Amino acid sequence: MLRKSFALLSKRDKKIMLLISLIQLSLTVLDVLSIALIGIIVSLSLFGIQARELPSYLNEFIEAFGLVNVSFQMQIAILSIVAGILLVGKTLSSAVINKRILTFLEEKTAQVMSDVLRQVINQPYDYLKSRSPADIVYSLTRGVSAALSGVIGSASIVFAEVFLLAVIFCSLLFFDPFITIVSLLYFGTLGFVQSRKWNNLSEDSGSKSVRSLLLSETQILNTFALYRELWVKNASEIQVSNFLDTRMKLAKHEARLRFLPYVSKYSLEISLVVGALLLTASQFLQRDALGAISILSVFLAAATRISPSILRLQQGLISLRSSIGQSKITFRMIDSIKPRPKLDMDYVFAGEQLLEACSLILKDVTFKYQDSDQNVVNEISLRIEKGEFFSLAGPSGNGKSTLLDLMMGALQPSSGQIQINGLIPELFIKKFPYGIGYVAQESTFMNVSIRENLTLGVYDSVSDDEIWSVLEMVGLRDTVLSLPLKLETVVGERGQSLSTGQKQRLSFSRALITNPKILFLDEPTSSLDKDSELSIAQLIKSIKGQVTVVMIAHRLETIKDADTIAYIENGVITRQGKFSEIF
Numbered sequence: 001m002l003r004k005s006f007a008l009l010s011k012r013d014k015k016i017m018l019l020i021s022l023i024q025l026s027l028t029v030l031d032v033l034s035i036a037l038i039g040i041i042v043s044l045s046l047f048g049i050q051a052r053e054l055p056s057y058l059n060e061f062i063e064a065f066g067l068v069n070v071s072f073q074m075q076i077a078i079l080s081i082v083a084g085i086l087l088v089g090k091t092l093s094s095a096v097i098n099k100r101i102l103t104f105l106e107e108k109t110a111q112v113m114s115d116v117l118r119q120v121i122n123q124p125y126d127y128l129k130s131r132s133p134a135d136i137v138y139s140l141t142r143g144v145s146a147a148l149s150g151v152i153g154s155a156s157i158v159f160a161e162v163f164l165l166a167v168i169f170c171s172l173l174f175f176d177p178f179i180t181i182v183s184l185l186y187f188g189t190l191g192f193v194q195s196r197k198w199n200n201l202s203e204d205s206g207s208k209s210v211r212s213l214l215l216s217e218t219q220i221l222n223t224f225a226l227y228r229e230l231w232v233k234n235a236s237e238i239q240v241s242n243f244l245d246t247r248m249k250l251a252k253h254e255a256r257l258r259f260l261p262y263v264s265k266y267s268l269e270i271s272l273v274v275g276a277l278l279l280t281a282s283q284f285l286q287r288d289a290l291g292a293i294s295i296l297s298v299f300l301a302a303a304t305r306i307s308p309s310i311l312r313l314q315q316g317l318i319s320l321r322s323s324i325g326q327s328k329i330t331f332r333m334i335d336s337i338k339p340r341p342k343l344d345m346d347y348v349f350a351g352e353q354l355l356e357a358c359s360l361i362l363k364d365v366t367f368k369y370q371d372s373d374q375n376v377v378n379e380i381s382l383r384i385e386k387g388e389f390f391s392l393a394g395p396s397g398n399g400k401s402t403l404l405d406l407m408m409g410a411l412q413p414s415s416g417q418i419q420i421n422g423l424i425p426e427l428f429i430k431k432f433p434y435g436i437g438y439v440a441q442e443s444t445f446m447n448v449s450i451r452e453n454l455t456l457g458v459y460d461s462v463s464d465d466e467i468w469s470v471l472e473m474v475g476l477r478d479t480v481l482s483l484p485l486k487l488e489t490v491v492g493e494r495g496q497s498l499s500t501g502q503k504q505r506l507s508f509s510r511a512l513i514t515n516p517k518i519l520f521l522d523e524p525t526s527s528l529d530k531d532s533e534l535s536i537a538q539l540i541k542s543i544k545g546q547v548t549v550v551m552i553a554h555r556l557e558t559i560k561d562a563d564t565i566a567y568i569e570n571g572v573i574t575r576q577g578k579f580s581e582i583f
C-alpha cells in the first residue's frame, strides 16, 4: 500500500520528498548534539561547584572548545548559549520544513485528485454506471487525501522519528552502553508488542469506517431521491432508523481510531515513569551520587527528546495504518481503470468544422456489460448514410440505449467496429468536437444558468442570438423569455425547477447548439404533448439531409417519416426497412 501511494507521485516529486526528508534528518543531528552538550554542562557544573578535578573526557572537551582559559562560570554560560541556539534552531527549522512538507503534500493531493478524475471520466460509461456516486466522490477526494497526506505524510513522520531515535540511542551508547541497550530493549519490546496490535486495529477501523460513512451518505441521498415514494408509503422513518444503524457502526470505528493515540500516550507515560525509576535506582546502587547524577542528567535530557519522539512515532504508525485503510477504496478504483486504446493523435486536428452530414457504419458489433454474462447487443451490422433519418424501435430493455451509447463511443464494443465518417467515435469526437449532438433518455442539468446548461461552459463563442434561435426551434423561447432572469435563470440542482417536458426540450436545444452534423436522440419526445411532439418531428424533418439523425422512439408517430427503421429485439435487429414495411 505504501508503495502504491508513492507510485502516485512523479519521479520529480519523489526526489523532492527525499530531499526534504534528508534535510529533516540532518536536523536531528543538531538535536543529538544539543542533548550531549546539556549532559556535559550538567557534569561540568557538578564538578565545578564541588571544585573537583575534572575527568579526562571533560578536559578534552573544554580544550576542543578553546575554553581552557575561561572562568568556570563563563564556560557554563557559553556552552548553555550554544546548546540553547542548537535546540531552538532545530525546532524552528523543523517547523519550517514540516510546513513545507504539508503544503507540498496538499498540493500534490489536489493534483493527483484531478489526474485520477481525468482517468476516471475517460473510462467507458458503464465503468461509472456500475459505481455509486458516494463511492466515486469519496475515492476521488478524501481517499486520495488519505493516500497522500495520510499515508505518505505519516510514513515520512515515522521515518524521521525512527532515524532520530536511532541517532539518539547511538550517541547514548557512548555515555553508557549498558543502560542504553537495556532501555532500548525495554522501549523496543513495549513498542513492538503494542504497535503490532494497534496497527491491524487501526487499518481495520480505517477501512470499516469508510464503508459505513459511504453507506450512510448513500442512504441520505436515496432517502431524498425517493422522497415521494417513501412519503406515500409512510416509510421515511425506516430510512432514518437504517441510517442510525449505519452511523452507530461508524461511531464505534471512529471512537476507536480517536482513542488509539491516547492509549499510546498513556502507555508511554507509564513506561517512562517505570523506566526512569528503574534507571535511577540502578544508578544509585551502582555508582557514587555524583556519577549517578551526571549519567542520569544525560539520560533525562535525552528522555525529553526521546519520549515526544516515541509518541510521534506511535501516532504516526496509527495514522499510517488508518490512512492505508481509508485509501483502499481509492486504490481499488485506480486498479480497475483500464488504459484506453491509444489514439493516433497525429491524425487529429481538434476543432475542425464539418461541412456536411456524417455517415455511420457498424460492423458485427457485440457488447456485454461488465457485471453481466449476456450480450446486450449481438453482432449488429448496419450502415447509415449521410443525412439519413434512421430510427431504432423495439421493446423496452432490449438494447436500444446501449446501442446508441456504442454508436457515440460512450461504450466500447466487446467486439466489432464502429465508424463515424470512417473514424472510430472517440477519434471523431476529438477531431470534430462540435460534430455530435445527443439527447439522453433522462435529461440531466447542472445547478447553473440556462445559458451555461446549454453551452456546458465550453462554447463561449455561442452568441445570444444563436441561443434564442435554438430555443425557438424547440419551442422554449417564450417560456425562457417570461423568466425574470431569462438566460441567466438558474435551473436548480438536477434542473428541478423545470417541468419534465421543458427539460426534454432544453436538452434538445443543448444538442443543437453547436450545429452538429449527426444527432443521437434517445426518445426525445417521450414527455411531450402531442403538439410539442409534432413540432419536434417537424424540426427533424426540416434538418433532413443536412444532419444525420439516429433516433430511438416508442411512439410510432415520430418515426413515420424515418428513411429506415431498425427493430431491435434481444440485442439483434429482427426487422429493418421503411415504416410501412415494418409495422
Ligand SMILES: Nc1ncnc2c1ncn2[C@@H]1O[C@H](COP(=O)(O)OP(=O)(O)OP(=O)(O)O)[C@@H](O)[C@H]1O
Binding pocket: 126, 129, 130, 369, 370, 371, 372, 376, 395, 396, 397, 398, 399, 400, 401, 402, 403, 441
Ligand atoms: N450498466 C448496466 N449493467 C448491466 N446491465 C445493464 C446496464 N445498463 C443496462 N443494462 C441491461 O441492458 C439491457 C438493455 O438496456 P437498454 O437501456 O439498452 O434498453 P432499452 O432498449 O434502451 O430499453 P428502454 O426502451 O426501456 O429504454 C437491459 O436488459 C438492461 O438490464
Ligand SMILES: [Mg+2]
Binding pocket: 400, 401, 402, 441, 522
Ligand atoms: Mg433506453
